[in-house]
Amino acid sequence: MHRIAAAFAKLPQKVIWRYKGSRPDTLGNNTLLVDWMPQNDLLGHPKIKVFVAHGGTNGVQEALYHGVPVVGIPMFFDQYDNLLRLEDRGTAKILTLSTVDKDNNFLQALRLVLNEPSYRMNMQRLHKGAAHLKPASLRMSWYSYHSVDVALFLGGAVLLMFLTTFFLIRCLCNAMCKPKIKRE
Known part of the structure; x- marks a missing residue:
């Protein structure tokens, strides 16, 4: 570690070194020791x-x-x-x-x-x-990126299920609740 610190000290650039341990004796003024960055x-x-x-x-x-x-x-x-x-x-x-x-x-x-x-x-x-x-999102259209297409599909599927259920129940109610006509 002392030779690495000495090598850093010979550089004209500033150095940020992630280093844990005792400070090397050959550390130059251009080197900043940090525990984490x-x-x-x-x-x-x-x-x-x-x-x-x-x-x-x-x-x-x-x-x-x-x-x-x-x-x-x-x-x-x-x-x-x-x-x-x-x-x-x-x-x-x-x-x-x-x-x-x-x-x-x-x-x-x-x-x-x-x-x-x-x-x-x-x-x-x-x-x-x-x-x-x-990221793949750079190549996606805005509606795919925001999942608008998925939301519309799911919303349409739910709406179709509700409408089908509604009309089925309505038909059943009309058939069951239809008043019987007496013939004379």
């Missing part, structure tokens, strides 16, 4: 430049949605595969836990993603083409 809101900020993440599905999807390039450090399960898909598309740089602290790899990866515009451009391109992340 709404990740989606942070990624949606227009000044965000890079997202350092473990590569979980939600984080990757949020980074895609907001068009923010990633420096990824996968830990387990699907994280490496998620980050590999981003790296193959030129939107992320992957580091392993064992090499993060060696030879300033972390700082080099950060600087590469920050200073090479292709990472951001590729992520922006993927974001605009991420139709699977856009």
Whole structure:
């Protein structure tokens, strides 16, 4: 953690780091430590430049949605595969836990993603083409979105049932309650 904090301190940008534990000695003035922050809101900020993440599905999807390039450090399960898909598309740089602290790899990866515009451009391109992340409601008509068609159908069905029942009861009442005419 001390080398990561030192790498952040060497950056000219401000850093927000979700970190729990004792404050690293090498922490720079440009780094704000927080226990928790709404990740989606942070990624949606227009000044965000890079997202350092473990590569979980939600984080990757949020980074895609907001068009923010990633420096990824996968830990387990699907994280490496998620980050590999981003790296193959030129939107992320992957580091392993064992090499993060060696030879300033972390700082080099950060600087590469920050200073090479292709990472951001590729992520922006993927974001605009991420139709699977856009809600289906964007393609719906207003009456379908507000379920007007469903309400009219159900209302019509209920009305038809009431009218059928009403006329059936009326016919039965007329047949049963019809006065008998005496013939002389």
